[in-house]
Amino acid sequence: MIDRRLFTSFDWKILLLIALIAAVGILNIHSATASYRIVGTPYALKQFYWTVIGVALLLFICTVDYHIFEDVSYWFYGMLIFLLLLVLVVGKTSMGATRWLNLGLFTMQPSEPMKIVIIITFARFFTRNQMPGLLGLREIFLPLLLLLLPAALIMKQPDLGTAIMVCLVAATITLAVGMRWSVILTLLLTSVPLIYIAWTFLLHMYQKNRVLNFFSPERDPLKSGYHLIQSKIAVGSGGLFGKGYMQGTQSQLRFLPEQHTDFAFSVFAEEWGFAGSVFILFLYFSLILWGLHVASRCNDRFGTLLSVGVTAMLFWHIAINLGMVIGLFPVVGVPLPFFSYGGTSMITSMVGAGILLNVSMRKFMF
Numbered sequence: 140m141i142d143r144r145l146f147t148s149f150d151w152k153i154l155l156l157i158a159l160i161a162a163v164g165i166l167n168i169h170s171a172t173a174s175y176r177i178v179g180t181p182y183a184l185k186q187f188y189w190t191v192i193g194v195a196l197l198l199f200i201c202t203v204d205y206h207i208f209e210d211v212s213y214w215f216y217g218m219l220i221f222l223l224l225l226v227l228v229v230g231k232t233s234m235g236a237t238r239w240l241n242l243g244l245f246t247m248q249p250s251e252p253m254k255i256v257i258i259i260t261f262a263r264f265f266t267r268n269q270m271p272g273l274l275g276l277r278e279i280f281l282p283l284l285l286l287l288l289p290a291a292l293i294m295k296q297p298d299l300g301t302a303i304m305v306c307l308v309a310a311t312i313t314l315a316v317g318m319r320w321s322v323i324l325t326l327l328l329t330s331v332p333l334i335y336i337a338w339t340f341l342l343h344m345y346q347k348n349r350v351l352n353f354f355s356p357e358r359d360p361l362k363s364g365y366h367l368i369q370s371k372i373a374v375g376s377g378g379l380f381g382k383g384y385m386q387g388t389q390s391q392l393r394f395l396p397e398q399h400t401d402f403a404f405s406v407f408a409e410e411w412g413f414a415g416s417v418f419i420l421f422l423y424f425s426l427i428l429w430g431l432h433v434a435s436r437c438n439d440r441f442g443t444l445l446s447v448g449v450t451a452m453l454f455w456h457i458a459i460n461l462g463m464v465i466g467l468f469p470v471v472g473v474p475l476p477f478f479s480y481g482g483t484s485m486i487t488s489m490v491g492a493g494i495l496l497n498v499s500m501r502k503f504m505f
Contacts, residue, residue: 148500149201153429154194157477157492160422161190161485164403164478170385171399171406171480174392182399182480189482193489200493201500208494209441212263215256216285222249223292230296238296250293250301251483255490257305258448260285261312266441273317276325282313299346300471304455311451312444353469366402369395370464373405374416381412399480401472405464419478423457430454433499442498449491456488 169183208215222240226249230237239246261282270278286309293302338347348359356364356371373389382388387409389395398406408416430450437443453476460475462468474481476488 150429150496150499153426153492153496154197156422156426156429157197157489158190158194160419160426160477161193163407163419164475165190166384167403167407167410167478168399168480170387170410171390171403173385174390185482186480186485189485190477190489193485196486197489197493197496200490201497203497205442205445205494205497205501208259208445209263209266212256212259216260219249219253219256220289220292222247223253223289225249227292227295236296236298238298248483250289250296250298250305251487252490253289253293254301254305254308254452254487255449255494257286257289257309258312258445258452258491258494261309262441262444262448265312265316265444269440273319274313274322275319276322279313279318279322282309294341297343297346298472299342300459300473303471304452304459304473307455308448308452311455312448315444315447349469349471353466356466366396366470367466370402370405371466373402373409374465377409377412377416379413381408381410381415384410386410400474401460401470401479402464403479404461404475407478408464420461423453423476427454427457430495433495437498442501445494446498449495452491453488 165183165186168186169181172182175182226237226240229240231239231241231246238248238250240249264282264285268278286306290302290305293305348362348364351358352364352367356367358364360368369389373387373395376382376389377387385391387406389409390398390406395402395405404416404419407419411418427450430446430453434443434446434450437446456473456476459468459471459473460479463470463473474484477485
């Protein structure tokens with residue numbers, strides 16, 4: 140028997156909010172790719188298909204008690220680690236990065252679902268291993284090991300943006316549980332030599348150039364600084380109300396690289412201006428507030444940490460992508476949830492939203 144309260148507690152307003160963001164994203168992708176010579180299915184239509192599949196997964200996840208995720212979290216974790224290892228062996232290489240697995244009908248980027256899996260894994264760990272008081276170094280040792288393995292495999296691909304996202308999400312959940320100030324200070328001090336080691340021995344030259352271009356895009360305006368310069372031109376040229384749908388010069392004349400993926404917001408800002416950008420920001424702000432509201436009213440620890448993790452995932456994606464396209468953050472290749480083109484990214488975002496809805500629906504049961 141299915142409890143009727145699950146249906147009455149379903150938050151249709153949030154589903155409509157997500158659908159609205161996705162719909163605007165599809166229209167934006169159509170505009171961004173209008174000048175492309177496309178063989179086969181147009182990008183906007185592909186994004187529509189992925190959106191429909193994502194909504195179906197979202198609704199399916201809502202039918203399953205989210206506590207089941209706690210029981211199978213380590214199985215999911217092990218499976219994703221295997222897929223990340225498989226990517227390094229037989230993965231598909233594109234633009235110098237090996238991040239995708241060819242599964243016949245479609246390709247999969249295992250690093251994307253790892254964002255969800257690390258949320259479930261950390262939520263389970265801190266639920267099953269509750270400690271009195273704030274967390275010390277001893278209590279975060281095992282979670283650090285659980286984090287470092289997938290982060291290292293993702294960095295190996297190389298995919299700096301996704302590795303940073305996985306670390307930020309895990310760090311947000313850990314901070315939500317509570318850490319001693321001495322531990323936070325120790326981790327910050329330890330990160331200084333680690334950053335030096337990563338810069339000297341681990342980062343590729345194009346990744347170093349992205350960081351350097353963050354401080355001075357004009358140092359290489361035709362190569363490594365080109366993306367950021369063109370994005371800032373597109374956003375700034377939108378003015379108050381924009382140039383109009385499919386009238387943006389940076390996108391229609393193809394000055395803006397990756398304009399349907401990482402820099403999709405730049406296309407939108409040029410065409411709809413400050414007013415349109417505020418509208419999209421309002422939609423995202425409402426989504427983040429809803430996630431925090433779900434976390435605050437959840438009656439069990441696992442559900443609270445799940446909600447915090449998913450909300451953190453959405454927030455960091457939004458903050459880093461928007462900061463990236465206007466020059467506040469280095470270009471690291473982080474998509475805008477429900478908006479940028481990408482099947483795996485859309486599915487990951489929809490699964491996260493489904494988990495939030497799941498927790499919200501069952502708040503009365505515990």
